[in-house]
Amino acid sequence: DGGITQSPKYLFRKEGQNVTLSCEQNLNHDAMYWYRQDPGQGLRLIYYSQIVNDFQKGDIAEGYSVSREKKESFPLTVTSAQKNPTAFYLCASSSDRLLTDTQYFGPGTRLTVL
């Protein structure tokens, strides 16, 4: 089945640690996205990538980093510079970055800072 997988489902981090969230898609999509979701708020865009080896900052990129070395993979690193990283993180992909292209979402990773 085609889709998007995110791992792990739950992640716990100590203060000062970097952690990496995995996102893999087998939909052959060019565009991939990372969103952050907090209670009572809409999704906020962290980073997006339209093509391999290229990515752009979204609205809340500070404290995060990404890479896009393969078309199917778009990992997100939450660095110690991110002041309040506890949140639900969603990865999405679309065939292209046109607004007419549906974004498909993974099941999410819940990150908790201890």
Place this chain on the structure above:
Amino acid sequence: AQSVTQPDIHITVSEGASLELRCNYSYGATPYLFWYVQSPGQGLQLLLKYFSGDTLVQGIKGFEAEFKRSQSSFNLRKPSVHWSDAAEYFCAVGATDSNYQLIWGAGTKLIIKP
């Protein structure tokens, strides 16, 4: 700047009753409009979308939405809800002059009374 407002944080309806979830947006031209649904602890799934043409849009799971330009609204409706419709619903707006990003509402949580 574009914005999306979902005025209702929670809505409770009885099973079998009709449903309307409100979405208002702020944008000068005709936006691209979306409704997504999120089950607890899961990713988001597209219900329907509007780009142009007929202002009444049919989606999956028996949902429909109507674009009303004069009211800057894109309300989601369903004639008879089922217990499985309990979820959180997000409205999103996209515009070509916002770098093709989606702007998300804060969501409306739908609770179904048996």
